[in-house]
Amino acid sequence: MWQQADLDDVISSAWAVGLPMRTRFRGVTLREAVLFEGPAGWGEFAPFPEYGSQEAAAWLEAGLEAAWTGLGQPLRREIPVNATMPAVGPEQVEQVLRRFGDPETIPAVKVKVAEPGVDSADESLAQDVARVREVRRLVPQAGLRVDANGGWTQPQALRALDALAEAAGERFEYAEQPVAGVEPLAQLREELDRHGVTVAGQPLRIAADEAVRKAEDPLRVARLGAADLIVVKVPPLGGVARALRIVEESGLDAVVSSALDTSVGLAAGLALATRLPELPYACGLGTAALLAEDVVDQPLIPAGGVLPVPGVGAGEGAARQVAGKIAAPSPSSARLKDHRLPAEREAWWKDRIREAHHALSSEDRWGPARI
Numbered sequence: 001m002w003q004q005a006d007l008d009d010v011i012s013s014a015w016a017v018g019l020p021m022r023t024r025f026r027g028v029t030l031r032e033a034v035l036f037e038g039p040a041g042w043g044e045f046a047p048f049p050e051y052g053s054q055e056a057a058a059w060l061e062a063g064l065e066a067a068w069t070g071l072g073q074p075l076r077r078e079i080p081v082n083a084t085m086p087a088v089g090p091e092q093v094e095q096v097l098r099r100f101g102d103p104e105t106i107p108a109v110k111v112k113v114a115e116p117g118v119d120s121a122d123e124s125l126a127q128d129v130a131r132v133r134e135v136r137r138l139v140p141q142a143g144l145r146v147d148a149n150g151g152w153t154q155p156q157a158l159r160a161l162d163a164l165a166e167a168a169g170e171r172f173e174y175a176e177q178p179v180a181g182v183e184p185l186a187q188l189r190e191e192l193d194r195h196g197v198t199v200a201g202q203p204l205r206i207a208a209d210e211a212v213r214k215a216e217d218p219l220r221v222a223r224l225g226a227a228d229l230i231v232v233k234v235p236p237l238g239g240v241a242r243a244l245r246i247v248e249e250s251g252l253d254a255v256v257s258s259a260l261d262t263s264v265g266l267a268a269g270l271a272l273a274t275r276l277p278e279l280p281y282a283c284g285l286g287t288a289a290l291l292a293e294d295v296v297d298q299p300l301i302p303a304g305g306v307l308p309v310p311g312v313g314a315g316e317g318a319a320r321q322v323a324g325k326i327a328a329p330s331p332s333s334a335r336l337k338d339h340r341l342p343a344e345r346e347a348w349w350k351d352r353i354r355e356a357h358h359a360l361s362s363e364d365r366w367g368p369a370r371i
């Protein structure tokens with residue numbers, strides 16, 4: 001529980017770093033994060049700069065869980081991970097794919113679509129289709145998914161998903177947050193059905209991301225039947241334990257995804273993935289491959305389509321048994337120093353921690369109805 005952590009201890013062990021991205025992703029070119037150490041290991045606090053203190057409080061809760069409570073016991077030793085394709089032109093697709101290991105071993109690719117700032121909806125869709133086609137050409141064995149981050153209107157989503165289902169073919173797994181909100185997702189599912197947008201004869205599956213992680217009530221999606229599956233991210237959901245409960249109560253399939261974390265934060269995502277009873281999809285936890293620098297000497301970059309769960313070894317005797325506790329890798333002090341943010345910016349981050357901590361302490365954040 002986050003109450004075990006003393007705010008002064010958190011602040012005094014905290015390092016604020018800025019890690020350059022290889023490719024711009026969700027508008028980010030320098031990923032900023034705070035790392036701190038507690039009795040159970042290292043934790044991370046990296047809410048995007050535009051988030052307010054209520055939203056940031058969940059991220060702090062997750063970081064404190066990792067550092068003060070620990071990440072728990074594993075069920076699996078390694079996790080299949082998808083490649084994540086930013087909104088790049090087709091000429092860059094191959095180079096990005098290669099960062100996620102041998103392309104032949106990649107189990108799935110998530111392709112960003114509906115990138116903000118493109119001149120027209122027609123132009124945007126043409127670029128998305130070209131990106132998806134190129135991914136399919138290069139990794140025909142991989143599952144494909146698209147993520148629009150709620151960037152389409154209802155009619156745009158219908159049109160785009162029809163075209164993208166055609167471009168992606170039979171291995172199209174799902175569309176993530178095609179429109180914003182919960183009700184609009186539910187409506188879109190009905191519309192897609194009515195218009196017969198299918199994959200291998202089945203209705204195209206819809207995943208909810210922002211509709212879970214930014215919602216007051218993360219279970220509304222499930223209650224309204226707004227999605228076939230949910231994307232779960234440890235930091236915005238307030239930690240591994242809470243994310244596990246949300247998945248269980250939703251009764252839906254879940255895909256664990258990163259929040260563009262450093263390798264320290266990714267360990268918590270791997271903890272969630274290894275603790276889920278079912279893991280029907282490859283997880284979006286390969287994003288250290290999008291960072292040009294990391295805080296640990298051996299970043300969690302996928303190889304052979306999987307990531308190992310850090311700290312977990314083979315059990316003695318039974319070869320298939322997993323043993324040990326999940327442990328985030330420790331940052332190297334040289335890397336923390338190399339990437340440390342200027343003093344003024346670090347002070348800004350420490351203030352954010354204080355504000356997020358205040359938000360955590362001053363509110364009964366997750367009442368029984370909200371988990």
Ligand SMILES: O=C(O)CCC(=O)C1=CC=C[C@@H](O)[C@@H]1C(=O)O
Nearest residue numbers: 026084110257258259260284287
């Ligand atoms: O799911 C993945 O493959 C990688 C993670 C990812 O796409 C995201 C991480 C962080 C911020 C988000 O904009 C984005 C997402 O929307 O899922």
Ligand SMILES: [Mg+2]
Nearest residue numbers: 147149176209
């Ligand atoms: Mg998403």
